[in-house]
Amino acid sequence: MSRLEAKKSSLCKSEPLTSERVRATLCVLKGIVTSCYGPSGRLKQLHNGLGGYVCTTSQSSALLGNLSVTHPILKILTTSIQNHVSCFSDCGLFTAILCCNLIENIQRIGLTPTTVIKLNKQILSLCTNYLKSQACGCRISVDFSSTQILLCLVRSILTSKPACMLTRKEVDHISALILKAFLLTIPENSEDHIILGKSIIVPLKGQRVIDSTVLPGILIEISEVQLMKILPIKKSSALRVALFHVSLSGDLSDTGEGTVVVSYGVSLEHAILDQLLNLGRQLVSDHVDLVLCQKVIHPSLKQFLSRHHVIAIDRVGVTLMEPLTKVTGTHPIGSLGSISPSSYGSVKNLCSAKFGSKHFFHLIPHETTICSLLLCNRSDTAWDELKLTCQTALHVLQLTIKEPWVLLGGGCTETHLAAYIRHKTHNEPESILKDNGCTQMELQLIAEAFCSALESLAGSLEHDGGEILTDMKYGHFWSIQADSLSVVNWPDLLSQCGCGLYSSQEELSWSFLRSTHHPFAPQTCLPHEAVGSASSLTVDCLTAKLSGLQVAVETANLILDLSYVIEDKN
């Protein structure tokens, strides 16, 4: 019985950002994301009171995916960040913190939203233009002839995810594996149009991280019993493969909308089994060595095939179908009738392998762009975190191929950018204002809010009570332990800046990040030799960070522009 119920009226609130509750919740969210940021970020343990396993993480995707926020403004904020992460995998926390900082700082100023949004947009375009320009002082072009920068990039990603629980040695091992897996997906004979392959991550939990490895081709997990049944094939030439995506279980397929009347004594199952065995005969006569099926193979057919020394593997699953098609070069077969010989493919070799307690079939291809990354970690939750991290790293590498630049990490890009904006707005306010009807005073206020949002973002890398400094030449990020400031010659205690590009050997002058200081022009145009000398840099993906910056400012603008929130209470 349907129940008619009148719709309840919605709740309408004006000027949502001025409400104390919204401010408080925004503050809590900011606290959560800020404390997770960076290599020394604190971990969050998420558990659902109603069951499910506990997740320990410091990554934005896992964190925001599990958090349930109720206020519409927070929903907008978190979905915006989640959407960014699903596009670029990286820089989720960066975006979240920057957005929260911007909202908080700008709200404090109390200018009209029109002015704020106009100026924010101007400053954003100033930033993006600078980061894309040749003169940018915090951008390094990637040299694909050496693995140095790429390795640095992967390592930076791994170290910024402390919940993976990796030691320094393990980080080196995994980053090498990730880079190797990535390089395996690049086709060898590249034409003008490169289509990257795929790295399949195979889970192997409970093993040492050092046991992780990369193999070309595909690993298909099978049970030990199955492995025993299959006789080892000794064959020098390549193996012929048939890949089915139609079910070989002997079910009656779709018979249409009408009725099918079966006379007594006629067994359709028998008829279909006959058909399946005929198919088996054809496969044998076509010298097929390996039959793979996405769905189920009828036991009789399996038995028939194994009698004729054909290996049959069923229940491969839909996710493996595309890589399998690529590896073997087959057309997935959708018919139980005659099979055209052009549908068959081949693999170079097939062997069984045992990793940990699991047994695998390893399809070794002739030459393809598919590889399997066997990933080990000690516990479930650490493995999940590591898997997410590996996916992020692989994605970031793909993005870097498209835009071959990286940004300096470790907070240096943020402080450098802040210094640049301050300098620009101080010295050439006319060029920024153009004729948008805003005053210089307003520009100074907004620019200060923007810069301090960037700087406190960089500052949130420090979680252990240290002090943040910036040098007055490059505008880089330096951190020092709080108690060492009492030492007379504390600059000697500074060894390296956040990204590792500069050391304190040079004659530099420092100032506290949070203190007010005179705007200076940070050195632009990064010299190429400076990069070569540094062995280990912290770098970030340019594409992801640039988009993160844009999304953060756009989302902040959006939230600052809200005049009403209407909540549907139905």
Added chain:
Amino acid sequence: MAAAGSVKAALQVAEVLETIVSCCVGPDGRQVLYTKPTGEVLLSRDGGRLLEALHLQHPIARMIVACVSSHLKKTGDGAKTFIIFLYHLLRGLHAVTDKEKDSLISENIQTHGRHWKNCCQWKFISQALLTFQTQILDYIMDQYLSRHFLSIFSLSAKERTLCRSSLELLLEAYFCGRVGRNNRKFISQLMCDYFFKCMSCKSGVEVFELVDDCFAELNVGVTGLPVSDSRVIAGLVLQRDFSVYCPADGDIRIVIVTETIQPLFSASGSEFILNSEAQFQTSQFWIMERTKAIMKHLLSQNVKLLLSTVKQPDLVTYYAELSGISVVECLSSEVVSLIQRIIGLSSFVLPQSSSQCEISNTALVKFCKPLILRSKRYVHLGLISPCPFIPHCIVLCGPVQGLVEQHENALHGAFKMLRQLFKDLNLNYLAQANDQNDTSGPLIYKNTREGNQLPEIGNGSIQRLYQDTVVKNKDELEKTQTYLKAYSNLIVSNVELEACILTPELTPTDTFQRNETPMCLSPEKNRVIDYYEPIIESNSTTNSTTENTRIEISYGSLQVTKIAGKGSMLPVRDKSVDMCTSQSYCSSSMPAGCVLPVGGNFEILLHYYLLNYAKKCQQSEQTIVSIIANALLGIPKILYKSKKGNSFPQIYLRALHALQSNQPVVSGQTGLESVTVKYQLLTSVLQCLAKILTIDLVINIKRQPVKVYDQDSEDELYNTENFC
């Protein structure tokens, strides 16, 4: 109080709505965030959406929202202005009646009685509003306002062409009210690009119609990317992935199928009898062969792409892949109909026999390839379009779904607006002129009412009624005649007129003479004559007979229409009316593409002319017209609320000064807006207000809505209460 209940309540409601809506209006408007019951968070500045999202319970509020949404359905714009204008109208009415109450109804009438009396007054006002809307407004629009109109078309020899710069101005102003501040310029540029890419040289309104109807299929939303990544791409993007993709170039043909290609054992409603296993196997074999044959046949026709509305069985996709035919399955019927509309392709019917008949239903496409947007795969189809629409798609990016949807809705609304703009608008004024030969609004209106009442009233009462009418008419005569003077350019054949008029004079006493016109030759002569209104001739010598005649004719024609409604025609009379009106027909409609600069220009102009008009009006009408004129200013007042340099009084005075000295009115803002949309908005608001005013009681029924066929006889009204 029951007395002014209706207006007071409506005013309160409108005031609340106005405060919400007014902060989203105009270039400085802000966003509103709203949640759906599903938890979705959406953003909007669209008044219609906001009002719907509020789920209002107040009956009057719900009525207003219903009026707004029916207006939006028509024009796609103006919901916020609707509310603001309505609020100001109500406020004006309320203020006026308050004053009247103090002065007039100070004596002790019983409250109940006063309520009904007030209701009559409201009804009167509401009818006056309708009259204004149908007659005076159109007249003002046509006579005065039209001289300020600009056209969005640059008029070359005989074709109207749309130049980019004026379209940009129009769109930018439109998006000012629709999307967030930081994306306004970008979105309007995007729309402009899209528009000019889609239009071929000879396309016109039909393109807007197509885009408006199928906009959901012509855009793809991508979340997670900055808005600035949005772009226009050539061809059509189908929101599906290929089931089978075989790269092909050169001559690519497509077919559309709406059923599975593989024959099934039994169609619905039929029975398939299996007698043996061999029969089963042969039929399966036949099915397979048949599928193969169809595929081979398609391939022989150079078909490289199969678009299917249903899921095809594995067998079909397998053979398609073997034949090198790409397959896209599960397309929505909207997409298919769009494709059919663009390329004029009907769906492919499977040949019944296995004979290799020619497939006629194929079409050529330029390309067909996968398109990857944010790791999701789509089918990208380069259709070759014979129709004036050149298919393009908009990829809309945004950090959140809510923003993408907002932009999508804004773009869709913009197309709706353009669709309206490209249509000619027939003003009521001309249509009315057809019937009545003049626009002496209220006067005629009253006669209409009388005409309605007459058949029911016996002959005896007619006399008395007419007496009343005469008095009323007399009052309004003065006005009418000044009015008519303005129209003396209208030439009516004198011969006809002479024949029409036999009414010589009418003294200001209560007597009247019946009009005995020669045309009333029909069998219903008596009745017709009875219906005739008395004609008053003024003493003023300045009025020529022509003018009087025209009054007469208009009366006459009115009668004719009324009677015609009852089934008795007077052909002679009809003819004469036609002749009279044929001359005024030329200046009848607002041409397509009329625009005015934004920033309250339309409102200020109309305000000015209405006030001028009101000066010539009779007392009661003057009030109404000036209430409307003043309410119009509510909109520019809000627009200029927070402007630094231009405050509203400055703008207003400047405009008035310019108008008085016959100089062009300069607007402080760039951007154009459609006059048609504004005009339609005005009429919708007036109709809505008229509707509100005619309600005297709101009865609240606290019970589940009963279905119509419910036979429950002992219905009782629980808790009936006045809503005041």
